[in-house]
Amino acid sequence: MNSTDTLVKIIMDRWNGAMKNCDELLNTLTDEQLAKETAPGKNRGIYLLGHLIAVHDAMLPLLDLGPLKYPQLAKPFLEEADKVATDLPSVQELRTQWNEQKQDLKQQFEKLSTSNWLEKHTAVSAEDFAKEPHRCKLNIILTRTTHLTYHTGQLILLK
């Protein structure tokens, strides 16, 4: 394993660790707890759960792994703030999608090599990527990892 492989590993380990922590937390929270606000007047647990699924779903086209699987989540959980949409999916539906997505991402990510992770993501042009090689697929994983831990820090307040 060369030093580039080592750094890919530490980032993927951190993503997998953050997903595991959030997943274990979600399994300890009841549907009733997820229906509550994380702090008075702030986002509810159900909104954060839907938001994480929608953000992780949006990684698929960015990483050139196919189209969105849950396009219906973009409007209520990305474009709109919490408590705007009047017909959210149930916590149970979101839990099912979280679990499906967790397995799917794990399987897809395990197939990618170090050189795949260093390829450009789809939102940057080839011309820009030649000058800015840090705008690679692995950078998407890293920014989504810190996004995930940010919201996990909020979800834990529901306990």
Place this chain on the structure above:
Amino acid sequence: MNSTDTLVKIIMDRWNGAMKNCDELLNTLTDEQLAKETAPGKNRGIYLLGHLIAVHDAMLPLLDLGPLKYPQLAKPFLEEADKVATDLPSVQELRTQWNEQKQDLKQQFEKLSTSNWLEKHTAVSAEDFAKEPHRCKLNIILTRTTHLTYHTGQLILLK
């Protein structure tokens, strides 16, 4: 810039971005807001601020950059939970330490090269590091970055 340099850059950019986000948030929060609980019965802002300084201070010996600068913060903000210590420093003192530390870490980190970041951190033995090269100094930065964003997600609830 080779691919290893690129991955060092994406991790250091993420650390710097997370520090900037937290710093800007702290500058918008008043001392009164930081004295409040992030959610009912949960950690106060002042505790999270002291906790972040203490955790970042503990990186110095781990990265072989010298001894702790704020050893007095370890007991109230690492070993003890919030509301246990009866004589915490003031929010103003913690803000001063945060600002000093922010500059100091930035200066020290800018001096490190890619090969420095790939060196073992001080909590792993040379023997273990030979088998587990991912236990490098840069991994400390990465885990502290996700720790920082986790607590930033909580601090923003004080707004």
